[in-house]
Amino acid sequence: MRRLRFCAEVTPFYVKTFLMIKIRLRYLLFATSSSSRSPRTFGQLLSTSMTTPPCPCCAFVGGDLFLPLTEDDKTSQYSTVAHKEVVTEVVDVMxxxxxxxxxxxxxxxxxxxxxxxxxxxxxxIEYADVSHPNAPEEGRVVSLTCAVSPLDWKDTLTFASQSQFILPALGIHPWYLNDILAEDNQQEDVEKYLSWDWLKELEQQISQHPNLVVGEIGLCKMARFVREFPMELGGKATALQLQKIVFRKQMELAAKWSRPVTVHCVNMHGSLMEVLTEILHHAIELYNTRESEQTHDDAMSLQEFVRNKFPPSIAMHSFTGTAHHAQEILQFENEILNRHQKSNNKRGSKKRMQAYAEAAAKQSNSNTEHCIFYFGFSHAVNHIMCTSDKARRKGMEAVRAIPLDRLLAESDVHNPADVALGTAGGVAYIAAARGEELTAVADQTAINGLRYLSSLSLKHNV
Known part of the structure; x- marks a missing residue:
């Protein structure tokens, strides 16, 4: 196993990558606010409150929205449940x-x-005191800080500008579509339920910041936006449709500018695959149309044309899918890259799934040169939030089913003091799930992370 060292052992490539890297965002805190039962504006329709369980991404965080506080909110008290190690018979996590x-x-x-x-x-702070004795020095941690709404884009960029080792990510999280709703809801076209000024602003920010990642974006059936979307406007079905529209728009924008994305997907694997398949089919149709009209670039193959319609790298953030879901995503990557391989695994076949997982666990390399999909895991979500042995077992099976060179360590924290420990926790979770040496996993996930982020250097498709 190669080891990525600090100091003299870090290669010029990684030094260059560090200097490119800047980041930003996310720990979603739930808001419980009450409003009129008969709101008049579109925004007010979505402000009706109800008590709901928090999303798996931030179940341990209580209080209000995580976005910047307003003057009225600054006196609010935020109660945070302390992280407690959950004892399980599945496997011990350091x-x-x-x-x-x-x-x-x-x-x-x-x-x-x-x-x-x-x-x-x-x-x-969730994990550590700022003065933690093992906190690494500047430059020992490269991080990505992710925004979730136009309301915190500015803060994300400002925070990332403080260090050359922090990269920013801007996007709209599926929980916060209410921040881009149009005032006029008397529209037949569902897309007109949303204001689209944010999309122009996002593209402008991308054009001005060459180190900008797109995220956090995605799909989430657990979102309060989905559960509370007014029935008179279509209810849950319309809310999920809007999520898919916004997600696809951001995926297409990231592909246009050749920017990696970080994707939140909770209980929406089927919808995720639908969106990805739609992008693939649209790309093929577009290429064929251009070919019939003889307007396409003769030097560009169908495979290259299709590849350019997807972001250079796609990270599945704090992946909560199953081993089968991971396999399906990697199989889809083969379709994008025209690597047609029949799978020996079928849905519902436990023996075949186990065989696939064991083979993948032994695989040290998986088409690294052309990686598109990566899978991130965090101690905060994949271990702390996952309290049942059954769920933990499925989560660790997924880690083992994913090739080592596709795994990413995430902190998923919301305080700078927690970044290092949170990331170390993500490494520990992956190492425990795979039964591998901690330092070896730390090395490999660092290499994977730099490869994922270094796709920023690819030429955009504008």
């Missing part, structure tokens, strides 16, 4: 603090790469 001690060993200094978090939010 604590983030213990993992950091090993990673910070003077004889083996490893660069951590955190491919998803929201430290710009500056919320309560």
């Amino acid at each position: 604590s983030p603090a213990d993992a950091m001690k090993m990673i910070s060993n003077e004889d083996h200094k490893i660069v951590l790469v955190d491919t998803h978090g929201h430290p710009h939010l500056q919320r309560d």
Whole structure:
């Protein structure tokens, strides 16, 4: 296993990658606000409150929305449930603090790469005190800070500008579509339920910031936006349709500018595959049309044309899908790259699924040169939030079913002081699930993370 070292052992490629890297965003806190039962405006229709269980992404966080506080909100108290290690018979996961001690060993200094978090939010510390003795020095952690709404794009960019080792990501999270709703809801076209000024602004920000990732974007059936969408406007079905529209628009924009994306997907794997398939089929149809009209570039093959219609890299953030879901996504990648391979696995076949998982676990390389999909895992979501043995077992089966060179470590924290420990926790979770050495996994996930982020350097398709 190659080892990514700090100091002299870091290659010029990684040094260059570090200097490109900047980041930003996310820990979604739920808001419970009440309003009139008979709202008049479109925005008010969505402000009706109801008590709902939090999304798996931030179930341990209480209080209001995680977005920047208004003047009226600054006196609010945010109660945060302390992280407690859940005892399970499935497998023991090393604590983030213990993992950091090993990673910070003077004889083996490893660069951590955190491919998803929201430290710009500056919320309560979850893992560590700022003065934690094992906190790595500047440059030992490369991180991505992700926005969720136009309301925190500016803060994300400002936070990322503080260090050359932090990259920003801007996008609209599926929870926050209410921030882009149009005032006029008397429209037959569902797309007109939304204001689209944000899309122009996002493209402008992308054009001005060459190190900008697109995210956090995605699909989420657990979103309050979905559960509370007014029945008179179509209810849950319309809300999910709007999520898919916004997600696809952002995917297409990322592809246009050749920017990697970080994707939130909770209980929406089928819809995710539908959107990806729609993009693929549209690309093929467009190419065939251009060919029949003799307007296409003769030097560009169908495969290259189709590939350019997808972002250069797609990270499935804090992946909560099954081993089968992961396999299906990787099989779809083969379709994008025209690597037609028949699968020996079929839905419902436990023996075949186990065989696939074991083969993937032994696979040290999986078409690394052409990686599109990566799978991120965090201690906060995949371990702390996952409290049942059944769910944990499925989660760890998914980790084992994914080739090692596709795995990413995430912190998914919302305070700068937690980034290092949160990322170390993500490494510990992956190492425990795969039964592999912690430092080896730290090395490999760092390499994977840099490869994922380095796709920013690819020429855009404008």
